[in-house]
Amino acid sequence: MAYNEKMVDRIRELLVDQKNVEEKKMxxxxxxxxxxxxxxxxxxxEIMCRIDPELYESALEKxxxxxxxxxxxxxxxxxxVDNEGSKNRKDxxxxxxxxxxxxxxxxxxxxxxK
Numbered sequence: 600m601a602y603n604e605k606m607v608d609r610i611r612e613l614l615v616d617q618k619n620v621e622e623k624k625m626x627x628x629x630x631x632x633x634x635x636x637x638x639x640x641x642x643x644x645e646i647m648c649r650i651d652p653e654l655y656e657s658a659l660e661k662x663x664x665x666x667x668x669x670x671x672x673x674x675x676x677x678x679x680v681d682n683e684g685s686k687n688r689k690d691x692x693x694x695x696x697x698x699x700x701x702x703x704x705x706x707x708x709x710x711x712x713k
Contacts, residue, residue, distance in 0.1 A: 601643075602627065602628040602629055602641045602642055602643055603641055603643065603644050606641045606644070606646060606685070607622075607629050607641050609688075609691060610631060610639060610641065610646070610691070610695065611631075613691065613692060613695045614631060614633070614695065617633055617699070618634075619633060619634045619635070620632070620633050621635075625640075626640070626642055626647075627642060627643070628640055628641050628642035628643065628647070629641050630647070633698075633699065633702045634702060634703075634707070635707045636649075636702055636705050636706075636707045636708075637649050637708075638698045638699065638702045639694070639695060639698040642679075644681065644682055645679045645680060645681050645682075646679070646680045646685055646691075646694060647667060647677060647678075647679055648677065648678050648679075648680060648694050648697060648698050649676060649677055649698055649701060649702070649705065650676060650677070650678060650697045650698060650701050651676065651697070651700065651701040651704065652675045652676035654697065654701075655675050655676055655678070658678050658697070659678060661680075661684060662683060662684045662690070663680045663681040663682070663683040663684015663685060663690075664678045664679070664680050664684055665678065665679050665680075665681070666678065666679075667679050676701075680694055
């Protein structure tokens with residue numbers, strides 16, 4: 600299934616004033632890298648949010664949020680948010696802000712040398 604291009608556009612709009620933003624296609628969707636670190640993405644009809652692991656439990660209590668699992672185990676610090684949780688601009692802005700707040704503290708993954 601293709602990713603939600605309208606959601607990509609909505610996130611792109613909210614990140615327009617950020618410096619060093621790069622869009623990468625990965626995992627069947629689009630990921631926004633901020634300062635060379637994974638920040639927020641769109642996969643099918645959900646957004647993937649990289650948030651402070653300290654806020655993980657409280658984030659899961661928010662409307663539309665669920666655990667992100669790829670290997671059968673929850674990935675603490677990452678949540679999926681469905682359309683219900685990001686339907687209006689205020690809700691989406693909250694998730695983007697949470698991702699950007701953590702991005703300033705997050706470590707970049709080590710780049711492989713070519």
